[in-house]
Amino acid sequence: MELYLYIALFAPLVGSLFSALFTATPKASITGYIASGLLFTSFVSSAILLNYVMGGHTVHVEMMTWMATGDLYIPFGFVVDQVSVVMMMVVTIVSTVVHVYSIGYMDHDKGFNRFFAWLSAFVFSMMVLVMSDNFAGLFIGWEGVGLCSWGLIGFWYHKESATWAANEAFIMNRIADLGMLIGIFLIYWNVGSLQYDVVFAEVGNLQPVIITWIGIFLFIGAMGKSAQFPLHTWLADAMEGPTPVSALIHAATMVTAGVYLVVRANPIYDLIPNVGIFIASLGAFVALFAASMALVNRDMKRIIAYSTLSQLGYMFVAAGLGAYWVALFHLMAHAFFKALLFLGAGNVMHAMHDELDPFKMGGLRKVMKGTFVMMTLASVALAGIYPFAGFFSKDLILEVGFVEHHYVIYTVLLLTAGLTAFYSFRLVALIFHGEERYKLFGIHPHEAYKFMLVAMSPLLVLAIIAGSFKMTYYQLVINLLPSTQYHIHSATTFWIMTIGTQLFVILAILFAYKKYSNWNSVPDGTSKMEKSFGYKLLWNQYYIPKIYDEVFSKPYLELSKIAWKQIDLKIVDATVDAIANAIYKTGENTRDIQNGNLSSMLRWMVVGLVVLMTLAVAFNVGYNVFGA
Amino acid sequence: MFEAIAFYLFAALTIVMFTITVMTSQALYAITAMAAGMIFISAFFFILGADFLGAIQIIVYTGAVMALYAFGMMFFDTTRDVVEKRTNPQIVFVLGVLAAVMVVAIFVAPIVSNNIQALYPIQENIGNSQAVGMVLFTKYLVPFEVAAVMLLVAMIGGIILAGKKMDKSLTLMAEEEITTMDDMTEEEAQAGGHH
């Protein structure tokens, strides 16, 4: 079994290294095939491990020692238990689909080989993060995915907007990682080890204040990775990267690392329910916040990105309220249909020659039937209609909120569900229905390659049927996670809630369709709605990026300028130059000693003689007077 | 008592003579004063019981070295007074005094500490020459031989540097050439005299 663990872990690394050999050469399709093939083997290994774990066993290996100094002992250890195997399956399924899809998507790109190198490296880092058995390994994976995400967002490095977005993502993650590091330091300082089993056994014996701070700091790290407010601006800007990147990283894997951290550290968070309430509240706020921004956006990928942000809020609500298995389940279901949505958007982008404004599209269902079906079904799943996957996970979270008597959170999430349905179908309606506005711009769309649609189909299937896994999944993970069933005691309340939610969502969908399916013009900023304050506020993301720019970036830039001009140039450089100048001048001035005139040289000789003798006498006197 | 008088007398004379040597502008006076100073120094050696050294001083220094300097002086054009550029007499004086003080200090220090052992002690019953001979040919044999080689080298060097017609080898020339060699023309003599 350990063999399968190592295969699942290292196969993506091999793929990445193989592709890395070709980064400087023109496109070689072999890199795509090999990378995808290796990821498929990783998927198969994960499936075998899933089978094994479902039989009630776990696999725990220690590969080698990393640090063993004094009291500190950190190994490279990996564990495959119920939680990590679920994550492994999600990651490998979505990664394999995205890799195969990318062979078609990046077909005409010059950086084809480099793309697969980065992509497989990302999957390897994510596997390390998920399979590690101690906080230090988690942090390695954490940083690794941050780095690969930087490389992939800024993949088209000639575009300044792309490099800026990549830097923004990396720096924001770094700021959050500081919090996480402090959390890890606190854990080590108080417990003495970073291994999960040791920490979780010991954490109950610590003082509540310490546990609270640990929880807070670890969550700060999660905030950066999962783009919770206020560290959320990087996620929307990360859409500068290629669409498969968005599908893999910003829908299914990297942004869910924060949720994984909270789920994994559930023994800690169980002891500090106040922090949990805060997490849940923040999650609910983010859900509503992101959904509001998606209502008016005119960038297709950004709408989907805000939708991801919103669903992450849902996951944190569940985790914060102690329903860890629910959060993980929603993570799994969301990964499938969100990745599908992104890949479909990629098809549309390719067809529309990288046009992103849905108002400039329209009526594409006549030309792109496959993509139309997939995106519509994915949106249905996202909206949470029975019997698709989203229903089982999202409604479960709503139930959790209701049962735990957090009615405010419940209302917020319900409202957000309606908004989610609205903007998802606004997007679908604008793109696929109505008049073919793209003809105004002379674009000739065509469907994507057949094999890309075939690659996307597993995700479609899973998005539809994932709900049926709920019971099996539940039986699996309660071996590790707290198993609270959320029952609404009165059956009538339950049915009113469920049917009511469904009706509300369906109404939102119909409203969107009515408004947008017959759109026939491209808005150009002059309509009354576009000039209204509310629209402007939402369009500019509540002006938060602007605030960050003014309050943080600009003063820091000024500070850097001062440090450069005043300190570096005037003080440091001047000092070094002064030393060099002093030596040079000394040389010039003592050049006269060697003027070729013998009598002056004899004079210097006598001077030297006198100096040496003085030194001899002085040292001798000193030696005799002051001691042996 | 007697020794003290002799010491002070000869000390005064030596200092005066050497001062004349370094201060005068006439080369002839300088050389004469130098020779006198050498003789007085040998007097010191006799006072100190170093008879052999005193005799050597007179023979070698006053006899050979000063004679060499006299020949050299005659070779150069010394009718001209050499103009000494007075750069800064104070500095020169000060440096000299400082050096002297330092030397005294260095010499005095080990004696004050009373830590000195005699490696080759002076024996009272034999004469100085005998004692010097004994030490010279046993303990100091190697430096003695090396000094001899050095003197040989110096002699050869001196001859080569100062001699005329040194590019011709007398041993390799035939008899007739040597006998006809003296019949140089006036031009050759002029040319050979001044390179």
Next chain:
Amino acid sequence: MEVTLTHYLVLSSILFAIGLIGVMRRKNLLMLFFATEILLNATNIGFAAISHYIGDLSGQMFAFFIIAIAASEVAIGLGLLIVWYKRTGKIDLDQMNSMRG
């Protein structure tokens, strides 16, 4: 008043100082050689005096070898001086500066 080693050493150092002044002052190369001889003799006196007062013959041996070295030095030095004079016709120190740094 008894004459001790210190007297001899003071005398030696006075003569050494005179020699140094001569070395620094003289511009005529031949006079420079005289001053060098003075230096050597001053040290000879010092060696002989120490040898006498400590009772060791090593001082006299040293003085002996210094005399030998001084003699050979004079021979070579004068030879070089003669060659220089034949080339340039003067023995002024200030004009010998072709080794300027």
